[in-house]
Amino acid sequence: xxxxxxxxxxxKKESFLCIGLDTDLxxxxxxxxxxxxxxxxxxxxxxxxxxxxxxxxxxxxxFYEAYGIKGWRxxxxxxxxxxxxxxxxxxxxxxxxxxxxxxxxxxxxxxxxDLGFDSVTIAPYMGKDSVEPFxxxxxxxxxxxALTSNKGAFDFQTKMVEGQELYKHVLETSKTYENSExxxxxxxxxxxxxxxxxxSIIPNSFLLVPGVGAQGGSLEEVCKYGxxxxxxxxxxxxRGIIYASEGVDFAEAAADKxxxxxxxxxxxxxxQ
Numbered sequence: 490x491x492x493x494x495x496x497x498x499x500x501k502k503e504s505f506l507c508i509g510l511d512t513d514l515x516x517x518x519x520x521x522x523x524x525x526x527x528x529x530x531x532x533x534x535x536x537x538x539x540x541x542x543x544x545x546x547x548x549x550x551x552f553y554e555a556y557g558i559k560g561w562r563x564x565x566x567x568x569x570x571x572x573x574x575x576x577x578x579x580x581x582x583x584x585x586x587x588x589x590x591x592x593x594x595x596x597x598x599x600x601x602x603d604l605g606f607d608s609v610t611i612a613p614y615m616g617k618d619s620v621e622p623f624x625x626x627x628x629x630x631x632x633x634x635a636l637t638s639n640k641g642a643f644d645f646q647t648k649m650v651e652g653q654e655l656y657k658h659v660l661e662t663s664k665t666y667e668n669s670e671x672x673x674x675x676x677x678x679x680x681x682x683x684x685x686x687x688x689s690i691i692p693n694s695f696l697l698v699p700g701v702g703a704q705g706g707s708l709e710e711v712c713k714y715g716x717x718x719x720x721x722x723x724x725x726x727x728r729g730i731i732y733a734s735e736g737v738d739f740a741e742a743a744a745d746k747x748x749x750x751x752x753x754x755x756x757x758x759x760x761q
Contacts, residue, residue: 490607491628492695495579496719498544503755505720506747507545507581507697509727510535510567511552516732518739528556528563531739533570535731538740540575542747545723547581547697565604572605579723580607581632581697587612593622601629608632610675610697613659617666624668630695631672633663636687638677638700660690673697676715678724681707684714693717699725701750708750712757720758726750 499505510532514522517531524530536546548567553560571578582600586593586609600609601623608630611620623631636646636656646656663672676687678700687696696715701708701724708724715722726746734742 490579490630492630494577495544495695498577498579499720500758502541502544502751503758504542504544504751505722505724505754505758506543506750507547507579507723507725508535508539508543508730508747509583509699509725510546510548510731511727512548512563512731513552514556516735518735518737520737526559526563526566528553528560529566529570531731532563532567534740535743536567536571536575538744539730539747540578542744542751543578545579545581545725546571547583547725547727549583549727550585568604568606580605582606582609585610585612585634587615587619589615589618590622593619594625597623597626597629601626608673610634613663617662620663621667624666624671629671632697633659633672633674635659635674636676636680636683638679642677642680657686657690660687664691673723675699678707678711681710681714684711688715688717693719693721695721695723697723697725699727701726701729708753708757716757716761718761720761724750724754 512528512531514527517527521527521530548564553564568580571580586596600606610632611623613620613633620631647654650658663669673695676696676698678698698711730743730746733746
């Protein structure tokens, strides 16, 4: 999955929506619990109902690891289904890994080669040698946590270091990494006021933006300050879409919510 192909899909679908597959067995409709693999059954139904409205899917690994081997099998079946039936979708392993040397290489092989994801989220705290092993994989993308949407982001990310916020140091330093053209960055929608400064450092990079919807982030504000000539945004929505209904109509309700966001995105693209 090249960046250019992703841009083409955004233009074709008039959408830069990423749907988070944070599948929790405590929240899926009860009738699915009778299935042999209820997590996969839920994901498949969501994907079938929404694939024409989005350009990316992002399983959060915690929601699969929590169920042990069965959860990993559900994740494997989900990514196999996406890659086989909807290869135009950009896939994100929301794993937030971050370790050094050969450990990072093994994580990268797991997500890029074994499972076949297009990208993976990475925590940058351990620095260059924890990130570059991921960047070594051709046509794969590393999504660096830059400025996140959670309240605890202010504990470290916005602290001043030598006259500049720490997250800006992360952005500046990451540009010096080998194969840095394959970097994307996580910037929370609840931090939209920071986007102008972020774009002054990384003017063209794609941003994965969580926090629109359930966390209160504004799509309009994100587009105003974060959109580039090639769009440069993937707006993630998870709970607001996949749990739109607890009934047998859950997939249709998810499609309705995704359509609402896609229509707003179409307008944003038209006024770009």
